[in-house]
Amino acid sequence: MKLIKAIVGLLLANVCSGAAPTVSVVSNTLLDAKGIFFVSFDGVVNVDSFQLSAVLAFQSFQYAAWYTSTGMAILGRRTLPSGAWSTLQLPHNLSTSDSHNVISLGVSPQDGKIHVALDCHSSQVSYTSSVANLATSGASWVASQFAPITTTLGTLNIGTEITYPQFVITPTNLLQFVFRTGVSGNGATQLAEYSAGTWTNVGSWASAGRAHVSGTWREQSGAVSCSSLGLTNHDTVYFYSDDLGRTWFNSAGTHIGTSGTSPINVNTAGIIIDALDADHGLMNQESQTVDSTGRIHIIISYVPGRFTQCVENYETVRPEFARPFHLYQATNGSFVKVEIPFFIQSVGRSQIVMDADDNVYVVMPFVRVVTASKASGWTDWTVVYNGTTTGLDVFEEITLDRARVTPVSVLYQQTSTGTTPSAVKLIDFALNG
Numbered sequence: 001m002k003l004i005k006a007i008v009g010l011l012l013a014n015v016c017s018g019a020a021p022t023v024s025v026v027s028n029t030l031l032d033a034k035g036i037f038f039v040s041f042d043g044v045v046n047v048d049s050f051q052l053s054a055v056l057a058f059q060s061f062q063y064a065a066w067y068t069s070t071g072m073a074i075l076g077r078r079t080l081p082s083g084a085w086s087t088l089q090l091p092h093n094l095s096t097s098d099s100h101n102v103i104s105l106g107v108s109p110q111d112g113k114i115h116v117a118l119d120c121h122s123s124q125v126s127y128t129s130s131v132a133n134l135a136t137s138g139a140s141w142v143a144s145q146f147a148p149i150t151t152t153l154g155t156l157n158i159g160t161e162i163t164y165p166q167f168v169i170t171p172t173n174l175l176q177f178v179f180r181t182g183v184s185g186n187g188a189t190q191l192a193e194y195s196a197g198t199w200t201n202v203g204s205w206a207s208a209g210r211a212h213v214s215g216t217w218r219e220q221s222g223a224v225s226c227s228s229l230g231l232t233n234h235d236t237v238y239f240y241s242d243d244l245g246r247t248w249f250n251s252a253g254t255h256i257g258t259s260g261t262s263p264i265n266v267n268t269a270g271i272i273i274d275a276l277d278a279d280h281g282l283m284n285q286e287s288q289t290v291d292s293t294g295r296i297h298i299i300i301s302y303v304p305g306r307f308t309q310c311v312e313n314y315e316t317v318r319p320e321f322a323r324p325f326h327l328y329q330a331t332n333g334s335f336v337k338v339e340i341p342f343f344i345q346s347v348g349r350s351q352i353v354m355d356a357d358d359n360v361y362v363v364m365p366f367v368r369v370v371t372a373s374k375a376s377g378w379t380d381w382t383v384v385y386n387g388t389t390t391g392l393d394v395f396e397e398i399t400l401d402r403a404r405v406t407p408v409s410v411l412y413q414q415t416s417t418g419t420t421p422s423a424v425k426l427i428d429f430a431l432n433g
Helices: 314-321
Strands: 002-006 010-012 023-035 055-058 061-067 072-079 086-093 103-108 113-118 126-129 162-169 175-183 186-195 198-206 211-219 233-241 247-249 255-258 272-274 287-290 296-302 323-329 335-339 351-354 360-364 368-372 382-386 399-405 408-413 422-431
Touching: 023 061, 023 382, 055 103, 055 408, 061 103, 061 113, 061 408, 072 113, 103 162, 103 175, 113 162, 113 175, 175 198, 211 287, 211 296, 233 296, 272 323, 272 335, 287 351, 296 351, 323 360, 351 399, 360 408
Parallel strands: 002 186, 010 335, 055 399
Antiparallel strands: 002 211, 023 422, 055 061, 061 072, 072 086, 103 113, 113 126, 162 175, 175 186, 186 198, 211 233, 233 247, 233 272, 247 255, 287 296, 296 323, 323 335, 351 360, 360 368, 368 382, 399 408, 408 422
């Protein structure tokens, strides 16, 4: 079977001196001098780009989550924009050394509860939520403000094979929970919704505002790739919903699926927006955002065919040859792909954000920030910050706060060796346009 990995004519980018937007560092704060460190699946558990969210702003406060050196789950809180961080320790220890087993945070605007989902990879999720209004009141930041940890979402049983827990706030101020059931290459993306204090199931959507989904298909069979050490991801797809994830449409506006009853599958018509076979190390779970006109902008990355037509080992070939691409929807509804002219230098993923003027900022692995201006048609790609040359000592992927981009907060962990703990830090960038 196949699994969509949601997130979610080639123009070669030109580098134009002085035209692209810039960034500046506002602060760089130590959250934990001894965050847990181990490498699995080419990543670390405290910072995976697919987390929604490891760092999250809501009203007057910002929250962050990570595992400390003992494996205990830590939640941090500060008053925005620059208050001191306070921490608490949840009564949960990381169950296994697997970088998928991240901590994700969400807030339900209806009641001000903080929701925490953690420690799962094709296994039961661990979940807790706070007392009402903790997210808004600034009440005492202690573990007793959170309910006992369970393997259900409140009273909703979502199964025993959960991966990629992600919280999303809808335009109608409902909190939704997106997650995968099953296993890699043989699973389904599911949706649950929190309203009036209760979680309910919306159902599988892939086996009053618009929900945009972009992603790749992954095959469980390695035979689809030219090499057993390649990645079996292929094709970039896109579809959307205007009713909070109940019914789905392709970019042409054709109804293609209904959550729970007729989920989208690999044969669904009209959803591929960039065709690519499974021989190029295409990464899953990358990044997307929406501009001020409601158009989707996506970051994908793979090894272009001019370097090789067969990625024999993605762990060695992606760091050497993979490039990121900016894929966006034009005013006529078609999709345009622009190659960002810099090597990723990593197995990992990049993150895209936009400022109020629709300029694009992409935070690549190692906290390398590249930008492009709307005025150029997003072609004047320029490196405006390099975390390597400035000595941040970042371990590859980062994750960032999508609820707050003025400034944008980037969570990263410093590199280490073996299982020696390393620092977990938060760097704030002003987006200067």
